Amino acid sequence: MDRGAIRRRLAVGLAVLTAAGLIAVAAPTQAQAAAATRCEGRKVKTYPFSTGTLYVYKKSGHVCAIVTPRRPGRQQTMMVSVQAFRAKPVTDEGLYTRRAGPVTVHAGQRCVWVKGRVGSGSVSKGWILC
Template sequence: MDKGGIRRRLAVCLALVTASGLLAIAVPAQAHAAPTRCEGRKVRTYSFSTGTLHVYKKGGYVCAVTYAKNPGRKQRMMVSVRAYRATAVTDEGRYSRRAGPVTVHAGHRCVWVKGQVGGGSVSKGWILC
């Protein structure tokens, strides 16, 4: 085999190894993407004029999502969960369908949940105590 053939085969092999290495790095990153819904069982649902706040619990974790009553156009939305004596975890921005999910480790502590869609909102006192 001449030197040109060997070089071509080496170039092809190097390209294949590089591509497979990039795929090995990229696939796990996609596998750990942010969840699009809460895990666990639904423990509370709070409806308000412009949306609904859903609260889920699994183990010591509490998760919440706010859904718009009329999805489609982007509007200001927010969801927040705060475990007692801890900092709140919040997702807020301009969304068309939902804000969240947000999850906190509450253990056996009470949590305070809030949700907002446009001009309507809900804020519940300490729950799940």
């Protein structure tokens, strides 16, 4: 094999290793970003209201909630809150285009109070999942 062929093979091998390294570094970041945009577990409640919908999920004693607007795309005030019985609420509030949340609390076997708001419409469901 001549020197040119060896150099080409080394260059191809280096390019493959570099690409594999970049994929290995980027994949966990993408997985974390995807996990941060949704709740883990199974959907246990759906509460539609005039301007959006509040979704409640549960997994292994953790309760998670997300609120989505009826008409996504334009920036508007949104809020989602989950409070386990005898604990402080966890809230996400701000100007969003697609959703507020997810917010998660460890409730164990305790009841939770969920709230959601999009613009002027809101929902508050009292103590649920008892």
